[in-house]
Amino acid sequence: MGGRRYIPIIVATLLIVAGQPVLWAIARPYYMTQITMSAYYALVVIGLCLLMGYAGQVSLGHAGFFAIGGYTSAVLTTCNLLARQNEVPITCFRSLGLLVERQDLYGQAMLCFSPWAAFVAALLLTAGIAFLIGLPVIRLKGHYLAMATLGFGLIIYRIVLGAPVFGQADGISNVPPFELFAGLEVNGRPPYRVQNYYIAWAAVLAAMLLAINLVHSRVGRALRSIHQNEEAAHSLGVNTFQYKLSTFVLSAVFAAVGGALLTHYNGSIGPSEVTVMKSVRYVSIVAVGGMANLWGALVMAIALNVLSLRGNFGTYDDAVFGMILIVIMLFAPQGLLRMPNLRWISTWFSRRSYG
Amino acid sequence: MDEAFLETKKLHRFFGGLHAVNDVSFAVRRDTITALIGPNGAGKTTLFNLIAGTIPPHGGEVHFGGRPITGWKPHAIASRGIARTFQTTKLFLQMTVLENVMVGRHPRTRSGFVAGMLNLPWTWREHAEIEAKAMAILEDLGLSQYAGQTAANLPFGRQRVVEFARALATEPTLLLLDEPAAGLNIYETQELSELILRIRDRGVTCLVVEHDMSLVMNISDDVVVLDQGQKIAEGPPRTIQRHPDVIRIYLGENHVEDPQS
Numbered sequence: 176m177g178g179r180r181y182i183p184i185i186v187a188t189l190l191i192v193a194g195q196p197v198l199w200a201i202a203r204p205y206y207m208t209q210i211t212m213s214a215y216y217a218l219v220v221i222g223l224c225l226l227m228g229y230a231g232q233v234s235l236g237h238a239g240f241f242a243i244g245g246y247t248s249a250v251l252t253t254c255n256l257l258a259r260q261n262e263v264p265i266t267c268f269r270s271l272g273l274l275v276e277r278q279d280l281y282g283q284a285m286l287c288f289s290p291w292a293a294f295v296a297a298l299l300l301t302a303g304i305a306f307l308i309g310l311p312v313i314r315l316k317g318h319y320l321a322m323a324t325l326g327f328g329l330i331i332y333r334i335v336l337g338a339p340v341f342g343q344a345d346g347i348s349n350v351p352p353f354e355l356f357a358g359l360e361v362n363g364r365p366p367y368r369v370q371n372y373y374i375a376w377a378a379v380l381a382a383m384l385l386a387i388n389l390v391h392s393r394v395g396r397a398l399r400s401i402h403q404n405e406e407a408a409h410s411l412g413v414n415t416f417q418y419k420l421s422t423f424v425l426s427a428v429f430a431a432v433g434g435a436l437l438t439h440y441n442g443s444i445g446p447s448e449v450t451v452m453k454s455v456r457y458v459s460i461v462a463v464g465g466m467a468n469l470w471g472a473l474v475m476a477i478a479l480n481v482l483s484l485r486g487n488f489g490t491y492d493d494a495v496f497g498m499i500l501i502v503i504m505l506f507a508p509q510g511l512l513r514m515p516n517l518r519w520i521s522t523w524f525s526r527r528s529y530g
Numbered sequence: 531m532d533e534a535f536l537e538t539k540k541l542h543r544f545f546g547g548l549h550a551v552n553d554v555s556f557a558v559r560r561d562t563i564t565a566l567i568g569p570n571g572a573g574k575t576t577l578f579n580l581i582a583g584t585i586p587p588h589g590g591e592v593h594f595g596g597r598p599i600t601g602w603k604p605h606a607i608a609s610r611g612i613a614r615t616f617q618t619t620k621l622f623l624q625m626t627v628l629e630n631v632m633v634g635r636h637p638r639t640r641s642g643f644v645a646g647m648l649n650l651p652w653t654w655r656e657h658a659e660i661e662a663k664a665m666a667i668l669e670d671l672g673l674s675q676y677a678g679q680t681a682a683n684l685p686f687g688r689q690r691v692v693e694f695a696r697a698l699a700t701e702p703t704l705l706l707l708d709e710p711a712a713g714l715n716i717y718e719t720q721e722l723s724e725l726i727l728r729i730r731d732r733g734v735t736c737l738v739v740e741h742d743m744s745l746v747m748n749i750s751d752d753v754v755v756l757d758q759g760q761k762i763a764e765g766p767p768r769t770i771q772r773h774p775d776v777i778r779i780y781l782g783e784n785h786v787e788d789p790q791s
């Protein structure tokens with residue numbers, strides 16, 4: 176049912192598949208690396224779009240959730256448990272198959288959590304933290320919610336900078352690749368470039384599929400009703416608090432997936448991923464994409480992050496995203512693609528993404 | 531037969547030092563239309579908010595269908611069968627009329643986040659059902675030609691009826707209507723009173739706040755009068771019309787001696 180909503184997904188898939196050999200042919204394979212990285216950032220944006228555009232809740236703390244995902248994966252896959260391998264919890268983890276033995280860069284034997292175990296742990300931890308943070312915070316409205324989530328982001332940033340286990344200012348490097356299935360691994364080295372282009376896009380398209388389905392579902396309708404008139408929604412039986420909290424947790428998990436996968440792809444994560452300006456960046460991308468427009472958010476996430484990663488914004492990188500946010504809020508609060516001159520671009524897509 | 535369907539017991543709510551609802555006890559009988567009247571600021575909307583759970587009471591109890599619902603949240607009360615409309619309409623303005631009514635199906639349907647994200651086949655049936663029921667309600671209220679229109683584009687009078695339809699979609703057994711005729715012309719008001727009677731005959735008990743006295747006297751089985759947060763009278767319309775306190779607050783002191791007016 177609702178098959179038309181999948182047409183853009185099919186089109187996007189064709190574009191992605193067609194784009195890859197083109198990048199190859201024009202001898203710009205390294206563009207693929209930037210697109211791959213942008214795709215992981217796009218996961219954050221897709222989740223945030225659900226939260227901001229549909230549930231109508233702002234978050235200036237999503238870099239924090241991205242970081243919880245990334246750092247959890249990094250810590251668990253790089254800490255060496257060999258010295259403690261006979262202690263009780265470690266033996267249990269081992270017998271459950273959660274640990275793997277490998278060698279570090281210098282050939283030293285290591286016993287670490289497998290990337291899969293770390294990934295699952297990262298998502299569970301993120302969901303748990305988002306739930307605990309959301310419990311008090313999601314009751315707040317507008318500016319207060321923005322301030323509270325901003326505070327959360329700052330706390331995570333301080334923890335990352337201060338705690339030795341997170342590598343402080345250096346972050347964590349030598350994060351191993353993440354073997355998803357036999358032969359498929361999240362790995363940033365050049366031989367894996369094509370494979371990872373597809374892995375990242377598969378993750379993004381899967382996230383888009385889930386998000387689009389949600390938006391068209393009973394829950395999506397309830398979320399939009401909360402956004403438009405919370406009191407009325409509540410009086411019609413929508414458990415507004417539970418729905419907002421669930422969406423908050425869901426969007427945090429999307430961010431954590433992006434954080435964990437990008438960390439494996441880059442082989443490292445550092446505090447620059449956790450800054451408030453990263454959170455602002457995600458918010459500004461959702462805003463410029465049109466708030467309640469998943470495709471707009473995705474297109475903007477890829478375009479702006481690729482430009483940023485290629486250094487096109489130079490030293491104004493953060494300032495550019497700040498400016499984008501201000502300009503959009505002032506002149507086009509419905510998003511760039513809803514501006515009269517540009518509307519034709521989105522009509523084709525949004526006619527499908529609203530149903 | 532006179533068993534109370536909705537009952538408040540010494541319900542109390544203050545805002546700062548103002549006793550907006552002051553120890554109000556009253557009952558609504560099943561399958562009747564009860565009117566709640568009183569001058570501006572009497573506490574009628576506040577009383578609705580207390581019954582519907584929008585704000586918690588500072589004292590007293592609300593019983594619905596023989597069970598206490600005091601302090602319940604609005605969504606839980608809606609699921610129990612109380613629906614409401616608002617004094618100033620609160621439609622989802624960016625949604626279509628049909629979607630507005632579809633949201634009303636929320637408490638009678640159940641697919642959640644996971645089922646929605648995975649677009650599970652059983653949710654398709656549920657969706658079709660939601661749409662069909664919402665459409666049927668629109669047809670019944672003569673709104674089907676507006677189904678696809680954005681709610682914000684509807685004329686005011688139609689918006690009120692959409693809000694009515696949306697409340698009915700929750701399949702309430704008690705409907706709270708806060709000044710449903712406000713801003714309607716006489717034809718629309720006439721249509722509305724017929725509608726309320728029709729709804730009552732289908733087994734939906736109605737509690738109506740209304741300033742339009744002819745509407746109140748025509749359709750209601752019982753009238754409750756509120757003034758400055760307190761209940762000052764209660765009874766069938768005929769009696770209320772002659773009640774000296776009611777005449778005083780509506781017409782002023784000097785009319786009290788002349789109950790015919």
Ligand SMILES: Nc1ncnc2c1ncn2[C@@H]1O[C@H](COP(=O)(O)OP(=O)(O)OP(=O)(O)O)[C@@H](O)[C@H]1O
Nearest residue numbers: 545548550568569570571572573574575576577617
């Ligand atoms: N949220 C609030 N905060 C403070 N005071 C309030 C609040 N809501 C209502 N009041 C006050 O409580 C009193 C009762 O208000 P309420 O809206 O219930 O009256 P009403 O009978 O519905 O009046 P109207 O006929 O004008 O709609 C008024 O004096 C009002 O100013």
Ligand SMILES: [Mg+2]
Nearest residue numbers: 574575576617
């Ligand atoms: Mg009122």
